[in-house]
Amino acid sequence: MKGIRGILFDKDGTLFDFQATWGAWARQLLGELSGGDPARAAAMAEAMAFDLDRGRFRPESPVIAGTGREVAELLAPLAGLTADALEARIARAAAEAPLAEAVPLRALLERLRGAGLKLGVATNDFESVARQHVAGVIELFDFVAGFDSGHGGKPEPGMLLAFARTAGLAPSAVLMVGDSRHDLIAGRRAGMATLAVLTGVAEAADLADLADAVRPDIGHLPALLDLA
Structure with a gap:
C-alpha cells in the first residue's frame, strides 16, 4: 500500500x-415485473439468485457484479419485455433505491x-x-x-x-x-x-x-x- x-x-x-440497499429494491422490482403473479416472481428471483422471503441475494447471484444490461437480458424473457425496455426500467428503479x-x-x-x-x-x-x-x-x-x-x-x-x-x-x-x-x-x-x-x-x-x-x-x- x-x-x-x-x-x-x-x-x-x-x-x-449491498444487501441493505438492493434487497428492498429487488423485492419491489420483482413485484412490479411479475404483476402480482407469485410463480413469475419466484422464477425471476431464482434467475437472480435472490431469496424473496429473506430479501437477500445469495453469493452466486449474477446481479452482484453484473452490469445493468446483463441483468436486463437475464430477466427480460421472464418478464415478457425486451431487454431494451427492461434496461430502462431497471435504471429508473435503481436511481430510486433506498441507499444505505x-x-x-x-x-x-x-x-x-x-x-x-x-x-x-x-x-x-x-x-x-x-x-x-x-x-x-x-x-x-x-x-x-x-x-x-x-x-x-x-x-x-x-x-x-x-x-x-x-x-x-x-x-x-x-x-x-x-x-x-x-x-x-x-x-x-x-x-x-x-x-x-x-x-x-x-x-x-x-x-x-x-x-x-x-x-x-x-x-x-x-x-x-x-x-x-
Missing part, C-alpha cells in the same frame, strides 16, 4: 451496503481528499444512476464511470485505466476497492493494488486470493494507508 495516491471505489457493496451507506461517506471522503488522494467511482451500474447515488458527495470525486460510459465493464480494466489517466496517475499508484471478484480481477488486470471489503455478499475467503488486503469496510482505509 506504499505510494498510493488515488483510490477507485466500486459502488454497490463498497460505498453502499457502508460508513458515513462524507466524513471518510473528506479525510481522504484532505490527505491529497484522488478519488473515483467505477461501477457496473449505469453512470447516470451512479451519479444520482453519490450526488450528495459528488464534488469529492474526480471521476465517476459506469459500464455504459464507454470504457467497458468490470472485470475488464477499462474504467480503472480511464480513472488513472484522468487523475494523472500511474496505475500502480491507485488502489482499487471492491466487494466482488470482478472488482479485484479488474484491479489486477489494471496493475493496481486491491482492497476487498465485506459490505457486499462475498466473504473474506471468497476474495482473499485477489486482494492485497481485506477489511470489514471502507472505514478502515485511513488506518490501512497510514494517513495522519
Whole structure:
C-alpha cells in the first residue's frame, strides 16, 4: 500500500451496503415485473439468485457484479419485455433505491481528499444512476464511470485505466476497492493494488486470493494507508 495516491471505489457493496440497499429494491422490482403473479416472481428471483422471503441475494447471484444490461437480458424473457425496455426500467428503479451507506461517506471522503488522494467511482451500474447515488458527495470525486460510459465493464480494466489517466496517475499508484471478484480481477488486470471489503455478499475467503488486503469496510482505509 506504499505510494498510493488515488483510490477507485466500486459502488454497490463498497460505498453502499449491498444487501441493505438492493434487497428492498429487488423485492419491489420483482413485484412490479411479475404483476402480482407469485410463480413469475419466484422464477425471476431464482434467475437472480435472490431469496424473496429473506430479501437477500445469495453469493452466486449474477446481479452482484453484473452490469445493468446483463441483468436486463437475464430477466427480460421472464418478464415478457425486451431487454431494451427492461434496461430502462431497471435504471429508473435503481436511481430510486433506498441507499444505505457502508460508513458515513462524507466524513471518510473528506479525510481522504484532505490527505491529497484522488478519488473515483467505477461501477457496473449505469453512470447516470451512479451519479444520482453519490450526488450528495459528488464534488469529492474526480471521476465517476459506469459500464455504459464507454470504457467497458468490470472485470475488464477499462474504467480503472480511464480513472488513472484522468487523475494523472500511474496505475500502480491507485488502489482499487471492491466487494466482488470482478472488482479485484479488474484491479489486477489494471496493475493496481486491491482492497476487498465485506459490505457486499462475498466473504473474506471468497476474495482473499485477489486482494492485497481485506477489511470489514471502507472505514478502515485511513488506518490501512497510514494517513495522519
